[in-house]
Amino acid sequence: MLNCEADISVLLRRLVDVESVSGGEGPLADMVQTALSAYSHLDVIRLGNVVVARTSFGSGKRVIVAGHLDTVPVAGNLPSRIEMVGGRETLFGRGSVDMKGGVAVQLSLAASLTRADTDVTWIFYDNEEVEDAKNGLGHLAVRRPDILQADMAILMEPSDSLIEAGCQGTLRVGLHSRGVAAHSARSWLGHNAIHDMAGALSILHDYEGTNVLIDSLVYREGLNAVGISGGVAGNVIPARCDLIVNYRFAPDKNLAQAEEMVRQIFAGYDVDILDGAESASPGLTSELVASFVGCVGQVRPKFGWTDVARFAQLGVPGVNFGPGDPNLAHTDHEHIALEDVVRCRDVLAGWLQTPRPW
Numbered sequence: 516m517l518n519c520e521a522d523i524s525v526l527l528r529r530l531v532d533v534e535s536v537s538g539g540e541g542p543l544a545d546m547v548q549t550a551l552s553a554y555s556h557l558d559v560i561r562l563g564n565v566v567v568a569r570t571s572f573g574s575g576k577r578v579i580v581a582g583h584l585d586t587v588p589v590a591g592n593l594p595s596r597i598e599m600v601g602g603r604e605t606l607f608g609r610g611s612v613d614m615k616g617g618v619a620v621q622l623s624l625a626a627s628l629t630r631a632d633t634d635v636t637w638i639f640y641d642n643e644e645v646e647d648a649k650n651g652l653g654h655l656a657v658r659r660p661d662i663l664q665a666d667m668a669i670l671m672e673p674s675d676s677l678i679e680a681g682c683q684g685t686l687r688v689g690l691h692s693r694g695v696a697a698h699s700a701r702s703w704l705g706h707n708a709i710h711d712m713a714g715a716l717s718i719l720h721d722y723e724g725t726n727v728l729i730d731s732l733v734y735r736e737g738l739n740a741v742g743i744s745g746g747v748a749g750n751v752i753p754a755r756c757d758l759i760v761n762y763r764f765a766p767d768k769n770l771a772q773a774e775e776m777v778r779q780i781f782a783g784y785d786v787d788i789l790d791g792a793e794s795a796s797p798g799l800t801s802e803l804v805a806s807f808v809g810c811v812g813q814v815r816p817k818f819g820w821t822d823v824a825r826f827a828q829l830g831v832p833g834v835n836f837g838p839g840d841p842n843l844a845h846t847d848h849e850h851i852a853l854e855d856v857v858r859c860r861d862v863l864a865g866w867l868q869t870p871r872p873w
Contacts, residue, residue, distance in 0.1 A: 517550040519626035523860060524606070524853045527619040531595040531608040537585040537649070540564045540641040544584060547639050550622065556629045557637075560662070564641035565651040567662055568625050570634045576803065577634040578867070579663065579831070580624075581652065581822065582617045582671035583643035586610035590847045603852045611851045613844035617671025617837035620860045624867070631867045633803075636665060643822065647792065652822050656829065667803040668826040668833035669863070672817075673844055673851075676859040678808060679817035679835040680732060682824050684794030686762040686773045687741075689787040690715050696747075696754040705752035709745045712756045715784055716740065719760065722780075727765035730797040732816040734765035738780070759789070763818075766794040795824040798832030807834065810866040836863070 517529060535543040544564040552559045557568040564584070586609050595608030618639065625637045640651035647653060656663055672679070692712050697705025724736040738760065745756035760781075764773045770791045778786050798804050799814070808814055817823070817835050826833040838859035839851040 517546045517622065519550050519622045523619055523623050523856055524604070526623060527611070527616060527851075527853070527856060528595050528597070528606060530615040530619055531606065531611050532593065534589060534593060535584050535586055535610070536588050537642050537645045540584045544639065544641065547584070547622065551625060551637075554626055554629075557625060562655060562658060563651060565655050566639040567655075568637040569662075570628070570631065572631060572634050574632055574634045577636060577665045578803065579636045579638060579665040579668040579826070579833075580621055580671065580863070581638040581640065581668060582614055582621050582837070583640050583651070584618065585641055585644050586613065586615075587644050587845050592847055592849060600850070600852070603854055605850050605852050607848065607850040609849060612673045612839035612841070612849050614671055614673055614837055614839070616673065616839045616851045616856045616859070619856060620838065620863060621671060623860055624864055628864065628867060632870050633867050635867065636662065638662075647790070650822070652825055656825065660829070663826070663829055663831065665831050667801060667807070668823065668831050669807070670821055670823050670826075670833060670835050671837035672821050672835040673837050673839035673841045674817075674835050675840055676836070676838050676855055676862065677813045677815060678811050680730070680797035680799060680814050681734070681766045681795045682817040682821045682835070683734060683736075683763045683765060683819060684768070684770055684773060684792055684824070685820045686764065686770065686777060686791040687789040688760050688762070688777055689789050690758040690760060690781055691785040691787070692756045694752065694754045694756075697752040699750045699752055702752050705754070708753050708756040712743070712745070712758055715758055715781055718780060725765070727767050729766055730799050732797055732814065734767075734816045735818065736765050737761075737763045738777075764794060766796040769793060792820050793824050793828060795827035795833070798827065798834070801832040804832050804834060806869075807836075807866055810869070811836065811862060
């Protein structure tokens with residue numbers, strides 16, 4: 516079981532040691548639901564493997580604090596262990612950074628903040644690390660959109676306990692070239708589809724990502740090949756080649772504009788849209804977001820897509836804020852300094868309890 520009132524390092528280690536690879540979050544969701552149901556100031560709701568706990572202090576403002584329970588697959592990095600790194604007590608283990616450090620902060624504060632000047636909806640959801648169709652927060656938006664009504668959202672994605680505002684959008688497309696199969700000893704009788712992909716690869720090689728300035732934050736874009744396939748045998752001229760390209764675009768454009776841009780870049784190629792997700796603007800002008808920025812002090816752009824974009828589509832401004840170095844997420848040596856988790860908890864607790872003239 517989980518003890519939300521335990522030292523946060525103990526709570527975090529317990530969370531990490533419960534394996535919860537995407538699709539297998541059920542046991543951890545059970546533990547979260549049981550732990551939070553013990554507190555009378557929380558209204559706890561369970562939908563699938565999504566657990567929601569809401570306060571009703573009547574503050575007039577509501578903040579969503581959300582974190583996902585799932586991790587990428589384990590790679591010999593469970594159970595957790597604690598070592599000293601650079602003089603700091605550090606927890607190693609799958610999910611320690613992405614994002615059970617943030618979940619530990621959520622659970623600790625959900626239990627301890629029995630009174631606050633801002634009402635909070637704590638959301639713990641499943642299947643963030645896999646395809647969007649399985650995302651628990653997305654399912655919640657469809658089944659219970661009322662739960663996602665709020666004045667601001669904080670997503671506990673690892674950000675070194677700094678604010679990472681907005682997020683990039685992402686678009687994945689497939690490029691296809693067609694040739695004519697022939698024996699490689701008589702290649703002039705065929706047409707090599709892989710060779711025809713040279714032009715697209717040259718475009719990608721020469722592409723220089725755009726830097727986009729939004730609200731004093733610089734978002735860097737990227738256009739990259741992430742997969743290529745073609746050929747059926749070592750003595751056959753390939754009749755087909757498929758190239759997968761990922762475009763990470765800044766919040767100055769939407770998904771439709773990103774699609775149009777990619778089609779223009781690869782004019783002359785068959786382009787199939789495989790999947791995509793909208794970007795999210797920084798939203799720093801929101802009253803609550805500006806207040807949180809003033810409390811934390813440091814803001815940087817978010818490189819990568821997060822569920823902040825989902826909140827933005829619902830009209831809820833949001834930021835990424837959680838403990839841990841995001842560059843360590845998904846690595847085999849994933850680890851988090853315990854003092855970073857404590858600092859993140861203290862900052863968020865202080866801000867939520869700050870009196871405001873609502």
